Amino acid sequence: MKTHYKIEEITKTLQAARVSKGLSQRALSQRAGVPQAHISKIESGAVDLRLSSLIALARVLDLEVALVPRKAVPAVQSIVRSSEPAASPSTPAVVKELQRLQHTLGAISELTNGPKELAQLQRQIRELQHFRLADEHLAALKDANSVLQAVKNHKKGTEDIRRVLTNVQTLRNAIAHQTNSVSANTAARPAYTLDDEASNGSSQRP
Amino acid sequence: MKTHYKIEEITKTLQAARVSKGLSQRALSQRAGVPQAHISKIESGAVDLRLSSLIALARVLDLEVALVPRKAVPAVQSIVRSSEPAASPSTPAVVKELQRLQHTLGAISELTNGPKELAQLQRQIRELQHFRLADEHLAALKDANSVLQAVKNHKKGTEDIRRVLTNVQTLRNAIAHQTNSVSANTAARPAYTLDDEASNGSSQRP
DNA sequence: GTAAATGATATAGTTTAATATATCATATAC
DNA sequence: GTATATGATATATTAAACTATATCATTTAC
Numbered sequence: 001m002k003t004h005y006k007i008e009e010i011t012k013t014l015q016a017a018r019v020s021k022g023l024s025q026r027a028l029s030q031r032a033g034v035p036q037a038h039i040s041k042i043e044s045g046a047v048d049l050r051l052s053s054l055i056a057l058a059r060v061l062d063l064e065v066a067l068v069p070r071k072a073v074p075a076v077q078s079i080v081r082s083s084e085p086a087a088s089p090s091t092p093a094v095v096k097e098l099q100r101l102q103h104t105l106g107a108i109s110e111l112t113n114g115p116k117e118l119a120q121l122q123r124q125i126r127e128l129q130h131f132r133l134a135d136e137h138l139a140a141l142k143d144a145n146s147v148l149q150a151v152k153n154h155k156k157g158t159e160d161i162r163r164v165l166t167n168v169q170t171l172r173n174a175i176a177h178q179t180n181s182v183s184a185n186t187a188a189r190p191a192y193t194l195d196d197e198a199s200n201g202s203s204q205r206p
Numbered sequence: 207m208k209t210h211y212k213i214e215e216i217t218k219t220l221q222a223a224r225v226s227k228g229l230s231q232r233a234l235s236q237r238a239g240v241p242q243a244h245i246s247k248i249e250s251g252a253v254d255l256r257l258s259s260l261i262a263l264a265r266v267l268d269l270e271v272a273l274v275p276r277k278a279v280p281a282v283q284s285i286v287r288s289s290e291p292a293a294s295p296s297t298p299a300v301v302k303e304l305q306r307l308q309h310t311l312g313a314i315s316e317l318t319n320g321p322k323e324l325a326q327l328q329r330q331i332r333e334l335q336h337f338r339l340a341d342e343h344l345a346a347l348k349d350a351n352s353v354l355q356a357v358k359n360h361k362k363g364t365e366d367i368r369r370v371l372t373n374v375q376t377l378r379n380a381i382a383h384q385t386n387s388v389s390a391n392t393a394a395r396p397a398y399t400l401d402d403e404a405s406n407g408s409s410q411r412p
Numbered sequence: 413g414t415a416a417a418t419g420a421t422a423t424a425g426t427t428t429a430a431t432a433t434a435t436c437a438t439a440t441a442c
Numbered sequence: 443g444t445a446t447a448t449g450a451t452a453t454a455t456t457a458a459a460c461t462a463t464a465t466c467a468t469t470t471a472c
Contacts, residue, residue, distance in 0.1 A: 006261050013273045052254045063273045067219045070268045079281045
């Protein structure tokens with residue numbers, strides 16, 4: 001097969017970054033100047049993309065293409081892990097709802113020059129993706145999403161964004177208090193089974 | 207300006223790694239499976255190379271292609287700088303002589319399955335590239351080089367390698383003692399304790 | 413000086429990424 | 443249910459990487 005396993009590792013990182021940012025392939029296509037059809041091929045590992053395409057996509061996704069010495073790879077990985085969404089420790093339903101929220105936020109900020117609360121909210125959701133949320137918090141997320149959907153359709157004002165923001169903030173605080181040692185013990189595995197996507201799982205002792 | 211400035215940054219890193227390892231474009235071509243003419247174009251920034259080519263070249267040069275979050279780039283850079291030859295603090299003549307030495311060593315280990323002193327010597331030279339050597343040490347380097355040239359042509363035995371190794375080691379110790387504050391950013395680590403458990407650079411499969 | 417190695421370049425041919433559109437099935441939102 | 447958004451896929455065209463080979467001017471080694 002022509003497609004290197006190493007290329008897939010990179011394209012999967014691209015895809016994860018795109019989804020984590022709530023961008024559709026078409027939205028990414030517009031910003032990066034790369035056709036959606038081509039992004040589809042890239043993410044499915046069907047092409048051996050050129051460096052300019054990789055850089056164009058990475059730039060939009062706040063990523064940088066770097067050449068790191070093999071000897072320094074472990075150290076770099078530990079840094080990257082601490083600043084990226086990394087694995088998904090939450091329930092699949094929760095993960096999906098968070099992505100949906102992120103996506104809705106992106107759609108709103110695309111329509112109107114949203115207030116600064118919007119950016120704050122996006123950051124909050126991004127942080128929540130690092131924690132492990134139980135299904136008991138799904139209702140709160142869905143509620144926030146429905147309100148934002150209404151805002152997006154101009155059926156609600158921007159003051160509702162503020163309300164959602166405070167709600168999410170209190171949720172985050174509760175979660176952070178409850179389990180602030182989530183990232184510390186990576187050995188703890190959730191009850192539900194993450195059957196796939198277990199590719200990046202090198203736990204190292206500092 | 208058809209080639210992105212970002213691509214050049216990467217290709218220049220490739221070239222620096224190749225020279226630092228004492229590999230010619232043809233030697234790199236053989237190991238990576240990329241024609242020498244293409245490597246020339248890549249290094250001169252004349253092509254928008256594909257990811258597979260980049261990965262193939264990087265692998266031979268002990269480099270890894272990574273996507274790092276823009277936010278984590280400074281931290282990653284500081285790590286990379288501390289493990290790579292980085293800038294050249296020495297005289298151009300000294301830098302060139304060190305490269306020549308590295309190249310000769312590579313040529314020898316290509317001809318014969320050199321003894322382990324050869325790998326040690328390569329590491330020593332690699333470390334010397336981190337220090338600032340004055341021109342007063344040029345003679346010692348040239349002498350080492352001439353001896354190794356003779357070894358390469360089977361006009362001298364492998365026991366001479368050992369002699370060169372001890373000479374270089376004493377040179378290194380002298381340099382390390384003399385100026386252990388060679389660069390401001392690497393002042394944290396004392397120059398004497400040059401750890402030898404570092405990864406061996408030459409891992410060729412016959 | 414002679415010989416070998418180096419890097420750069422040129423040419424011609426093959427492969428393939430990239431683009432531009434369009435279509436399709438399937439989720440999701442109203 | 444209707445409409446919209448999503449991702450995957452198809453086709454045709456263009457641009458360019460990649461390959462193979464050869465040449466050339468410099469530099470370096472003996």
